[in-house]
Amino acid sequence: MTLIDLANPTRFLSLTAKILPWLAAATAILLAIGLYQSAMAPDDYQQGATVKIMFIHVPNAWLSMFVWGVMSLSALGTLVWRHPLADVSAKAAAPIGAAFTFLALVTGSLWGRPMWGTYWEWDARLTSVLILFLMYLGLIALWRAVEDPSRAARAAAVLTLVGAINIPIIKFSVDWWNTLHQPASVLRMGGSTLDKAFLIPLLVMAVAFSLLFITLHLAAMRNEILRRRVRALQMQQASQPRA
Amino acid sequence: MSLGPYASFIVWSYLLVALVVLILIGWIALDYRQQRARLRELEASGVTRRSGRGAADLS
Amino acid sequence: MTALLALLRRDIQVALRVGGGALIGVLFFLIVVVLMPFAVGPDLALLKKLGPAILWLGALLASLLTLDRLFAADHDDGSLDLLTMSRTPLELICLTKAIAHWLVAGLPLIVATPILGLLLNLDGDATVAVALTLLAGTPALTFTGMIGAALAVALRRGGLLLAVLVLPLSIPVLIFGVAASNAAVLEPAGFGAPLSILCALSLAGLVIGPLAAAASLRHGLD
Numbered sequence: 001m002t003l004i005d006l007a008n009p010t011r012f013l014s015l016t017a018k019i020l021p022w023l024a025a026a027t028a029i030l031l032a033i034g035l036y037q038s039a040m041a042p043d044d045y046q047q048g049a050t051v052k053i054m055f056i057h058v059p060n061a062w063l064s065m066f067v068w069g070v071m072s073l074s075a076l077g078t079l080v081w082r083h084p085l086a087d088v089s090a091k092a093a094a095p096i097g098a099a100f101t102f103l104a105l106v107t108g109s110l111w112g113r114p115m116w117g118t119y120w121e122w123d124a125r126l127t128s129v130l131i132l133f134l135m136y137l138g139l140i141a142l143w144r145a146v147e148d149p150s151r152a153a154r155a156a157a158v159l160t161l162v163g164a165i166n167i168p169i170i171k172f173s174v175d176w177w178n179t180l181h182q183p184a185s186v187l188r189m190g191g192s193t194l195d196k197a198f199l200i201p202l203l204v205m206a207v208a209f210s211l212l213f214i215t216l217h218l219a220a221m222r223n224e225i226l227r228r229r230v231r232a233l234q235m236q237q238a239s240q241p242r243a
Numbered sequence: 244m245s246l247g248p249y250a251s252f253i254v255w256s257y258l259l260v261a262l263v264v265l266i267l268i269g270w271i272a273l274d275y276r277q278q279r280a281r282l283r284e285l286e287a288s289g290v291t292r293r294s295g296r297g298a299a300d301l302s
Numbered sequence: 303m304t305a306l307l308a309l310l311r312r313d314i315q316v317a318l319r320v321g322g323g324a325l326i327g328v329l330f331f332l333i334v335v336v337l338m339p340f341a342v343g344p345d346l347a348l349l350k351k352l353g354p355a356i357l358w359l360g361a362l363l364a365s366l367l368t369l370d371r372l373f374a375a376d377h378d379d380g381s382l383d384l385l386t387m388s389r390t391p392l393e394l395i396c397l398t399k400a401i402a403h404w405l406v407a408g409l410p411l412i413v414a415t416p417i418l419g420l421l422l423n424l425d426g427d428a429t430v431a432v433a434l435t436l437l438a439g440t441p442a443l444t445f446t447g448m449i450g451a452a453l454a455v456a457l458r459r460g461g462l463l464l465a466v467l468v469l470p471l472s473i474p475v476l477i478f479g480v481a482a483s484n485a486a487v488l489e490p491a492g493f494g495a496p497l498s499i500l501c502a503l504s505l506a507g508l509v510i511g512p513l514a515a516a517a518s519l520r521h522g523l524d
Contacts, residue, residue, distance in 0.1 A: 050249050053256050060260070099267055103260050109420075110256040114249040120421050122344030130336060130421075137329050145326075177340060212264070219271045226278035233285045240290070 009225045012085060016218050023215040030208035037201035044198075053111040055201055059209035060104035064132055065167075067097030067213065071139075072164040075157035085221070087153030088228075090160065091143055092220035096213060098136035104129055124178040128171045135163050149228060305390050306398045313402035316375070328410040331364035335418045346423040353422040354432050354483035358476060360418075361411050361436055362443060366472075368407040369447040370464045372399060373455040373519070382455070382519075392516040400448045400511060408440040431486030431493065438497060439479040442504040445511030446471045452515035456522020475503055 038055035071093050077086030108126050109119045120126070139159060146152035338356045339349060349356075376382040385395050412433050419429030450468035457463070482496035 048249070049253060052253050056257060056260050096267060099263055103263055106259055107256045110252045110259075114252055118346065118423060120423065121346070122339050127344075134329070134333055134336065137332075141326055141329055178344065216267055216271060219275065223271060223274045223278055226275070226282060230278055230281045230285065233282070233290045237285065237288070237290045 009084065009088075013222060013225060016222050020215065020218055020222075023211060023218065027208060027211040027215050030204060030211060034201060034205035034208045037204055041201050042197050050111060050114050051198065053107055054198070055205050057104060057107040057111055058202055059206045060100050060107060061129060062206055063209055063213055064097065064101035064104050064129060066210065067093050067100060068132070068136075068160070068164060068167070070217070071097065071160045075160040075164075078153050078157040079161070087150065087157070088221050088224045089217070090153065090156060091149070092224050093217055094136060094140050094143060094156075096216050096220060098133065098140060100209075100213070101129060101133040101136055105133060122178070124171075124175045127178070128167075128174050131170055131174070132167065135167075139163070149231075305388070306394060309385075309395065309398050310402050313399055314406055317402070317406040325410060327364045327368040327407045328414050330367050331360045331411050331414060332418065334360040334363055335421065339422075350423045350425075350428075353419065353424045353428065354435075354487070355480050356422060357415060357418060357432050358436070358439075358479045358483065361415075361440065362469075362472060362476060364411055365408055365440055365443045366447055366465055366468060369403070369444070369451050369468070370454060372403055372448060372451040374451070377455045386519060392519060393512045396448060396452070396512040396515040396519070397508070400444050400515075403448075404441055404444045408444055411440065412436045428483070428487045432483045435479045435482045435486075435497060435500060438482075438500040438504060439475050442475045442500070442507040443472055445504070445507030446475075448511050449514045449518065452518040453522070456518055475500065478503065 034055070038052060041052065041055070043049050044051035071090050074086045074090035074093065077083040078090065105126070108129065112121055112123075112126070113119050139156060142156050142159060143152055146155060335356055338352070338360075342348060342352065373382060376385065386392055388395070415433040415436060416429050419432065424432070447464070447468045450464045450471075453467060454464045478496045478500045482493055482500060485492040485496060
């Protein structure tokens with residue numbers, strides 16, 4: 001089974017039908033283990049129980065970047081190899097990525113409130129994630145602005161790749177901007193070294209959320225393929241002379 | 244398990260994550276059923292794919 | 303009446319479907335507001351002071367941005383000609399289109415305001431005040447903007463011409479909107495007067511806007 005074999009949407013559909021239940025089950029089990037472990041994790045000596053927010057904040061933040069990576073690969077697939085599933089994959093990933101980025105922002109803000117005293121601090125990391133979220137929304141708006149899916153795919157692919165190149169630049173400039181006027185004393189989140197008691201639940205949760213993304217992504221891709229079939233059939237129906 | 248003085252923030256963040264993930268799952272499942280229903284409707288009205296195979300079946 | 307309701311429903315549906323771009327205005331609002339701290343610095347005290355002004359400027363620009371499609375899309379596909387020829391008065395048609403546009407483009411801005419208030423460190427009362435002034439003031443923006451949109455479609459020049467025409471007309475709304483929001487933060491007693499003026503501006507716009515837009519459409523499209 002190579003990537004070329006998957007170029008046939010029908011074969012892709014039968015494959016997803018086979019592996020989706022397994023993926024969903026694995027996700028549910030890992031998520032349950034991760035939630036149990038993070039509930040059992042000890043309190044941080046500095047942050048107290050608030051550190052539990054980390055176990056869902058960090059996986060979401062990780063996914064917010066990972067999904068953009070997946071979309072960039074798909075964009076390459078669209079532009080370079082013209083793989084027929086690449087634009088399906090890119091389109092299906094965008095709303096899911098936006099949702100995870102939104103969750104990273106919200107959990108970060110709920111974590112920041114006890115730590116900083118405000119829901120929002122123009123901290124370099126939070127601000128970069130906010131910009132990433134805005135870029136996701138812009139990308140979704142682009143997908144929704146063009147009616148022909150394959151034309152929209154090429155435009156979105158270019159924007160995704162430009163974004164992938166630009167995100168590190170944005171991150172760097174936001175860091176610079178933030179150190180330029182560093183507000184009083186912002187308590188650094190987490191630390192450079194994490195205790196094992198925190199690290200293991202965090203890793204389990206990160207894997208569980210990644211699996212969750214893969215499951216949702218495959219299911220959304222299946223929807224997108226079916227949507228295109230509906231579109232094709234509707235056009236055929238419109239062009240057929242009425243009997 | 245005591246959650247300390249900021250219990251509400253922790254519970255809220257977990258609840259929000261659960262809510263958004265459930266919305267995502269629900270949206271995708273609903274979309275799937277909708278597309279399948281539309282495909283069946285189109286097939287029933289006599290439109291066929293060029294390959295001649297059924298559009299609604301997955302294999 | 304049924305014709306107007308049908309037009310209202312159609313305009314909302316067209317705006318919400320693929321290619322309609324109803325939510326682009328909110329996205330623009332979000333981005334403009336997020337850009338401000340990069341220009342003035344992440345000083346929360348300063349942002350709190352500037353907050354109402356930033357939100358109002360963002361809302362003003364966002365509601366202008368989406369206005370140029372108000373008549374242009376209908377002009378492109380020819381339905382505007384049908385609308386001008388119909389038996390329903392053109393003024394009422396313009397009013398209906400403005401209301402539909404406000405529902406899909408203006409209302410989401412007000413819904414987004416609390417989130418943006420959080421980013422600008424506004425407290426609850428100030429956020430509610432800004433949202434309230436936006437609720438009172440954005441209809442005035444839509445109605446004055448509609449005049450510009452009608453002129454622009456009649457002259458076949460869209461985009462920036464509309465902004466240049468309409469921005470000076472919207473200065474009073476901006477003045478009283480920011481004044482009311484600031485009053486709510488600083489001295490709650492002075493909140494009523496500017497808010498009433500804002501409502502008055504919206505009501506005046508409700509009358510003048512459709513009349514002027516219909517007139518310029520009639521003269522422009524022949």
